[in-house]
Amino acid sequence: MNQPFQVKKASGELEAFNEEKLRKSLRRSGADDALINQILQELTGQWQEGMTTKSIFKKAFKMLKRRNRPFAARYTLKQAMFDFGPSGFPFEDFVAEVMKSQGYKVETRRRLQGACVQHEVDVVAQNDERLIWIECKYHPIPGSVSNVKVPLYVHSRFRDLEQQHNGHGGPNGEGWIITNTRFSDDAMTYGRCAGMRLIGWNYPSNGSLRELIDRANLHPVTCLTMLSRQEKNTLLEHGIVLSSTLSRPGNWSDLLHLSNERRNKIMAEAATLCNSN
Numbered sequence: 001m002n003q004p005f006q007v008k009k010a011s012g013e014l015e016a017f018n019e020e021k022l023r024k025s026l027r028r029s030g031a032d033d034a035l036i037n038q039i040l041q042e043l044t045g046q047w048q049e050g051m052t053t054k055s056i057f058k059k060a061f062k063m064l065k066r067r068n069r070p071f072a073a074r075y076t077l078k079q080a081m082f083d084f085g086p087s088g089f090p091f092e093d094f095v096a097e098v099m100k101s102q103g104y105k106v107e108t109r110r111r112l113q114g115a116c117v118q119h120e121v122d123v124v125a126q127n128d129e130r131l132i133w134i135e136c137k138y139h140p141i142p143g144s145v146s147n148v149k150v151p152l153y154v155h156s157r158f159r160d161l162e163q164q165h166n167g168h169g170g171p172n173g174e175g176w177i178i179t180n181t182r183f184s185d186d187a188m189t190y191g192r193c194a195g196m197r198l199i200g201w202n203y204p205s206n207g208s209l210r211e212l213i214d215r216a217n218l219h220p221v222t223c224l225t226m227l228s229r230q231e232k233n234t235l236l237e238h239g240i241v242l243s244s245t246l247s248r249p250g251n252w253s254d255l256l257h258l259s260n261e262r263r264n265k266i267m268a269e270a271a272t273l274c275n276s277n
Contacts, residue, residue, distance in 0.1 A: 005017050005048070005049045005050075005051075008053065009143065010142035010143030017047070025060075025075065029071045029075035030074055031071050031075075038063075043056070065225055069269055073225050079142075081180040082140055084138060085138065090220075092108050092109065092138075094218075094220055094241045094242075096108050096123050098209075098216060102216070103127055105125070106126075107123070109121075110124050113164055115164045121134070121161075128171075131170065131171045131174070133175050135150075135176070137177060137179040139180060139181045145181060146181065146182070146187055148189075150177060151191045151196055154196070155190075155194050176196065177199070178199045179200050180200075180209065182200045182202065217274065218242060219274065221235050221240060221242065222236075234255055235255065243273055243274055246270040247273075247274050249267070253266075
């Protein structure tokens with residue numbers, strides 16, 4: 001890169017282009033320094049003042065896809081988290097899988113009685129020591145923010161559940177909010193003050209959603225480059241959210257009406273992706 005330039009984020013804000021941030025995201029995909037340097041060299045002649053971070057992502061993704069599909073699938077993880085919609089149920093199912101990977105028993109969309117009224121809890125995760133009620137805030141549009149109204153509202157619901165549950169044996173319940181985007185500063189401040197755990201894509205610095213996913217080596221089916229948008233939606237509608245499910249034979253291929261050749265290619269990509277850490 002010869003001259004510094006500004007890029008436009010999903011929120012509409014402008015910031016100076018950060019080459020190291022792009023290198024880090026490419027490295028996280030599994031690409032080595034030689035491949036990263038190739039891609040950056042190819043991108044150098046395409047830099048424009050005010051170009052969007054989304055356009056940079058698309059260009060880098062295409063270059064990775066030509067060279068290594070599993071790397072491209074890993075690179076698209078953040079974008080893949082926006083493709084769970086529109087209902088948000090697949091995001092809840094994916095969060096449940098993340099919690100399962102940590103050894104919790106999980107249930108989704110449970111109706112629980114509070115001291116005053118019943119509440120539907122998106123994910124209930126429990127082990128011998130902890131009981132966690134999780135509210136999942138899914139946003140299909142990059143740049144969306146969960147503001148302070150979210151923890152304010154959710155905290156009141158969890159307080160009602162606490163009054164009903166805590167002190168009746170077993171671990172006391174605790175409330176979490178997990179989003180695929182980010183929280184406003186006020187939301188994070190309120191969450192810390194109220195004793196709630198807020199987890200966003202890059203928040204907190206230790207234990208963000210991205211880190212939890214990377215740690216468990218989980219990848220949603222929306223990552224896979226061999227699947228069409230319609231095929232991904234079909235899988236999500238049938239509760240299939242993990243790429244690992246597609247790494248082995250199953251009725252998922254019947255749902256998509258695949259030829260043996262295409263099924264094998266999808267299985268190969270899924271298997272390589274899931275074993276790439």
